[in-house]
Structure formats: structure tokens, C-alpha cells
Amino acid sequence: MSSSSTYKLIYFDGRGLAETSRMLFKAAGQAFEDYRYPIVISGGQYQRPEWDADKPKYLYEKIPALEIDGGKYTIAQSKAIERFLARRFNMMGSNDVETAIIDAAGEQIIDVKQAYNKAKTAGEDSVKKFFEEDLKKTFMAFEKQANKDKSGYWMGSRLSLFDIQLYNLIHFFDDQQSVQKALENCPSLKAVHDKVEQTPEIKKWLDERPQTVF
Numbered sequence: 001m002s003s004s005s006t007y008k009l010i011y012f013d014g015r016g017l018a019e020t021s022r023m024l025f026k027a028a029g030q031a032f033e034d035y036r037y038p039i040v041i042s043g044g045q046y047q048r049p050e051w052d053a054d055k056p057k058y059l060y061e062k063i064p065a066l067e068i069d070g071g072k073y074t075i076a077q078s079k080a081i082e083r084f085l086a087r088r089f090n091m092m093g094s095n096d097v098e099t100a101i102i103d104a105a106g107e108q109i110i111d112v113k114q115a116y117n118k119a120k121t122a123g124e125d126s127v128k129k130f131f132e133e134d135l136k137k138t139f140m141a142f143e144k145q146a147n148k149d150k151s152g153y154w155m156g157s158r159l160s161l162f163d164i165q166l167y168n169l170i171h172f173f174d175d176q177q178s179v180q181k182a183l184e185n186c187p188s189l190k191a192v193h194d195k196v197e198q199t200p201e202i203k204k205w206l207d208e209r210p211q212t213v214f
């Protein structure tokens, strides 16, 4: 398999678990098919009949999925897809230690999102505590590791998977005021955010991507 492969990224018509992979494709200048199952909210419920019909065809009955070379290979699990693409596009660090650090930070994002979902079910006070403590501590930890090479990127001298994951984490929450407060003492992370947003291929994508509810 070579990097001249063709790619089809399959997900719902939303950013969700596919957007980091879409942004990796865009940043790398790699063409891909951005296949989106329609999803509408009706009576407070998600309706996605096309997906329901196709679901049993997928290995774990979940998406995103990445089909390579016309479906010769299919990769499941969003984080496995992201790491695969990042490795292919040279965005996974420049040695095995950098790779592991990028990988670990991505795992922490999963943990912090889980903490947020838990806080939401526990009520308003827990959500407030989440932003003031959990998210802030996670950002401070990321800040400590950031920009050691003075490149403005989080790790090393070029864009990596974690830069994009961090950008999407920052935009994951509805309460942007609390996110900005949690980021207060993290100048390097804010700089990474802006650098990602100003990357020409990504900027173009942010301007033209479909506006979706999630």
C-alpha cells in the first residue's frame, strides 16, 4: 500500500468524531471522499434511515470508518484513523518519543471529554467545576509540554495531529467563555490554536465546510 492510495472517510453529516481526520486530509493536501450519512433531528430524536440500513455492513457497526483503495481495507475507530493518517502525512512527531507524547495527549482529550459528559449529567455545579478545575488542569498540563522548539506548534517544528486535536477540543464546548477562562494562562496553546486556524488549507476548509449541528 502506498501513499497514492485513495480514501473514503465515512461518518454522519456532522463534525463529531470525523472532523480531526477531515482536517488532517486538508492540511496534508490529500484528496478524499467526505461521505456523510444524512442525520436529522425529528421529535427530539436523531433520524438516520440510510445509516440504519447500512450499519450491519460495518465491522463494529459504528462510524467513522476509513475505506482505503476502494474498500480493499477499512479502518474503524476514530483515533486509530487519526493516528494512521497522521503517520502517513508525517504529522505524528519526528521520533518515537514525540509520537508517544502526541498519542498520550490525545488520550487525555478522550478522558477530559468523558469527564465533561459525566459533569453534564451531574448538573450545573459539576459543569462549572469541570471548566474551572478539570479542563483548566488539562490545559495547564498541555501548556507545560508546548512549544519546546519555539516553532509555535505544540510539538516539534511542524503541524502535528495534536495541534488539530487541541483546536477541535477548544471548539468542542458550547460555553466558549468558560473555555477561554480555562485557557487564561496558556499562551502557547492559544498560539497553537491560532496557528492551526491560519494554516491556509485549514482556513479554507473552515470557511467552506458544511455548517452542521454537531
Ligand SMILES: N[C@@H](CCC(=O)N[C@@H](CS)C(=O)NCC(=O)O)C(=O)O
Residues within 6 Å of the ligand: 016, 017, 055, 061, 062, 063, 064, 076, 077, 078, 079
Ligand atoms: N470509539 C469509537 C466510537 C464510535 C461511535 O460511537 N460512533 C457513533 C457515532 S458518533 C456510531 O457510529 N454509533 C452507531 C449508531 O448510532 O448506530 C470511535 O472513536 O470511533
